[in-house]
Amino acid sequence: MSENTHHAMWEKLNMDLEAHDGLLEVLGKFYGDIYLSQENRLKGAEYLDFVLSEVHGLRIREIQDAKAEGRKVVGSFCVFVPEEITLAADAVHVGLCAGAEAGSELAEQLVPRNTCALIKSFIGFKLAKLCPYIESTDMIVGETTCDGKKKAYEAFNEIAPTYVMEVPQTKSEAARELWKAEVVRYMMEVEKLTGRTITAEKLKQGIKILNNRRRALQRLTSLRAASPAPISGRDALLINQISFYDDPIRFTAKINELCDELEARIKTGEGVAPAGTPRLLLSGCPMAVPNWKLPYVVESSGAVIVGEESCIGTRNSRDLVDESGETLEEMIDAIADRYMKIDCACFTPNHERLDHITALARDLKADGVIHYSLLFCQPYTHESLKVDKTLQAEGIPMLSIETDYSMEDVEQLKTRIEAFVETLA
């Protein structure tokens, strides 16, 4: 993973070079086992392999170059942060590291032991100086989506100043007003950070760029309805993961190329697994890079994953921002409305999500659903009980998995998932 080329940059970012080299080595091996070992992979996967291999390298260099040109970098942990606004100020918007156990023990100095792996991870990455993204940001944006993150940002703020957006908890008119006020406040903060005024023209452009990214991901989602499955769940997850890191215009072009290839495959009936392989929808908590544990176990257990109902999946691409607005005010309203459609478990009630999962399972011809909750994630663990009931009523089998980033339970997961897959065959 080109350590030599990038060491000087990482050093400048005040990272822990030795620990980071170790992390990259482990990740490289992990990636080889989980990704490069796949058969019938798409030609377009070369893009994925390249981006992933340079996710801490060339992409960071690009970001540093952007900074040198006077652009600012915004980092976030959640699909609620309106990236349209960031782009409208010519800033770079990236997701921050949160998918590996690195530094988790250090994190327990700042947050309780009973905190989900994702939260411990982002704190750990910062404390252990292992995330070049966070070290490159000019502004970190948190949000009040769950108690765990909401309270963790308070402690995190002491080591990495964090701007927090209030996400409401219901979808009432008053809640939507609060959210709109938060979108406006974010816009003003980004303007302050960048010293640029967000114009209607620039915001329109930001909306278009991100809607196009969403359309490419929607296209990918719908192509996965084909049987045999034309792409592995692992690769599809990786695409969704990369959407948080790579330049959105380049990403969109590359994913559309990859979708062209998928369409050609579908025409010839080619797939990554034989027709008849049980098809599963994953649903629940987000899987940040390099959290590939569950997809790997599932696809090593005789099943193929055909969809991801999560923030790093359909939740982040399903809804477009209405593009008909011409004034700033109209576009801000359109942005506020689009984000209020998100069916995050942070909302109460959140019936939409139950409808979306059922529809997605049907559209993708899934034989079953695996619900994935991070241990101590209260919103998704609560909803897993309701998803189970809903799917049962629809005659769609579901398996509920609660886990974290450790590898200790891989064998146990494999046993449970194999047993579940057998019932579907």
Place this chain on the structure above:
Amino acid sequence: MSENTHHAMWEKLNMDLEAHDGLLEVLGKFYGDIYLSQENRLKGAEYLDFVLSEVHGLRIREIQDAKAEGRKVVGSFCVFVPEEITLAADAVHVGLCAGAEAGSELAEQLVPRNTCALIKSFIGFKLAKLCPYIESTDMIVGETTCDGKKKAYEAFNEIAPTYVMEVPQTKSEAARELWKAEVVRYMMEVEKLTGRTITAEKLKQGIKILNNRRRALQRLTSLRAASPAPISGRDALLINQISFYDDPIRFTAKINELCDELEARIKTGEGVAPAGTPRLLLSGCPMAVPNWKLPYVVESSGAVIVGEESCIGTRNSRDLVDESGETLEEMIDAIADRYMKIDCACFTPNHERLDHITALARDLKADGVIHYSLLFCQPYTHESLKVDKTLQAEGIPMLSIETDYSMEDVEQLKTRIEAFVETLA
């Protein structure tokens, strides 16, 4: 506990008589051990003993009589529900059962295992038909203070229809607007329930009644600054607990009488523990009836409790509603403002709480603080780390306790608390 007298009433409420008799028997014994065994108790404690002995009996009968007269009953689980509005519609406002393990196993059918004991308890009480309050309510009001309750109300709603108020997560102007809208919405809901129009005159009366209750509790709090401590922490907690059940006018009169007695005691230097006994402030999660475990362990370990920084404590009595408003609109604003002052861990940031704890510890001449978090309560467990840092900087020792309603850890708690108390002596 006068089973014979009330059986017919409980049966009418569709309660599980046998299990409820069992519960009352255990509670009676528990109360005897923890309360009646105390020395130097106040004469005014007779009121507490009587209310507690009839908390499922005569008080429920009063509530049934009120219902027979056409009054409605509102039940809630949180100090955010504006009781002023309930009273203004001539309805009765009560806290619901949430302080015992009863039915907790049943509750795990509806909520995840990793849910705090308080939430499991209120669901368990309903499923096991053990709470005469919930069976008497015409309206149950929940709120979005934490992920656990927010999502639990969704499941609870299926067995006990629950109206949910959205509590914001910050104290921004937009958040305050959301909260005001929720107060207005609650008012309309109560008007609909009761068929009564809430007038300025009635609301003014509701505000006065509750401010007077708060003033009586404030008076109690300030009297506990005396040394030797004139009242035990157990009795003071019980007073706070009873404030959620008894008629507020009667309660206020009785507590003021009790405070008169306390003042007389203080004059003569009489106390419940010798001068020099280490004085502790409890801080953290609410302790609902009959959750007396921690106070009992603390006061059996050579210390005396001089304050409760919790929702069933100073958090619910510290702030008054401004009484200068004359119009409905002015009073609604005053109510919204008063509730927005609450320093619940659901807010981010929540610096006020740190200031309040420090000031309270100083005012009450506490030698140390015991921070109490319910297991899986993320907001308070997160804040315990910050409270610890703050108190350390102020030179006030703190012990952090994380526990639930089970008695399994009593000996372990006793060992830790005795060791802590020894360091203070």
